[in-house]
Amino acid sequence: MAPQTPDTDSRETLMSLQDVTLAFGPKVIQKGISFDIKRGSIFAVMGGSGCGKSTVLKSMIGLLKPAAGHYLVDGEDYWTSDPAHRQTVSRRFGVLFQSAALWSSLTVGENVALPMQMLTKMDAATIRNQVELKLGLVGMLHAIDQYPSEVSGGMKKRAGLARAMALDPDILFFDEPSAGLDPITSARLDDLILNLRDGLGATIVIVSHELPSLFKIADDGIFLDAKTKTPIAHGAPSWLHDHCDEPQVHAFMHRERETESGRTD
Incomplete structure (x- = not known):
């Protein structure tokens, strides 16, 4: 995995994925997924089409059990806990589907x-x-x-x-919230998400490939690669834009600039 953002966030860890593999039968979608989500943060799951972003979200909201690894919420393994505990934890989740x-x-x-x-x-x-x-x-x-x-x-x-x-809920999951929206409406939705995080103290996990939204609202994230089926970078989108040399991440993070300027960086 590419270098991470310097770990200066002292907030408490709310959720963790530890060496998680996600699969549908024999078909592996992603493997070796490990990251922590801090309480009160906006965490982005990023990557190109078909890399498994929505599958990660599906697992985190309790709809897909990992083939391997651990998913912890407040230090307790969600999938090995009893059904009553999982139901209690799931009541803390709010989900906005695409x-x-x-x-x-x-x-x-x-x-x-x-x-x-x-x-x-x-x-x-x-x-x-x-x-x-x-x-x-x-x-x-x-x-x-x-x-x-x-x-x-x-x-x-x-x-x-x-x-x-x-x-x-104190944990909100958003799957491509800006998909299909015009830039002005998308920007207003970004402001609303920030206001909800600040006003309600919610922790937010967002799946998105919309760069303006990612740069504006996310303070941490993971980048998934479809080819290797592994995460290849971890950090805030703005930090990855400026510091990550992984070719696929660089191309993803700089595509707006390339499109607008008519040249590559």
Whole structure:
């Protein structure tokens, strides 16, 4: 793996992957994955198409058991713990899927309410208050009674984010949150993510290949290589941009500059 960012972060480690291998049957997606995520950080899982970014996220939210290695949350192995403990830990997770994954037959407000209705004993009035609070945080309260088909792509992402926060999780996972958004809407979503991290103290894991977003919000990250099926660099995107000499990482981190200037660095 390429040199890492100097380890000056004194924050407590919240999650760790230790020599994890992810596979579908005999097909290995990534192997030798090891990294720590600090509490209150925004950690990016980076790499080109097909490298396994979303598979890493899927494993971290409890949908894919590693073929080997350990996944620790607050020092306890998620996958070797009993089902009741895994369920308790999973309740700390909020997930924003790439497509927002809203139920088309439910209003925006009903989509946000669904986790509370299914997983808590809150009464209807309390749930309604919480829905209004979560939608207010993402600037979507005005759309509480609209259906997903009646709002824009950016608004769908914000509604999905409100649903991800429905159970007040302290760990948020975002899969390509800026995918399909125009630059202005994407920048606003980045600001919202930063505000949520700062305001709620949440730890955020983000899968993305959008350089402007990565440079703006991520303070640490891992770079996955599709060819070797291993991580090849670890550090903040801005640090990797300036200091990593790994050819694939350099090409990935500098592609915006190359496109805009019409030349290579």
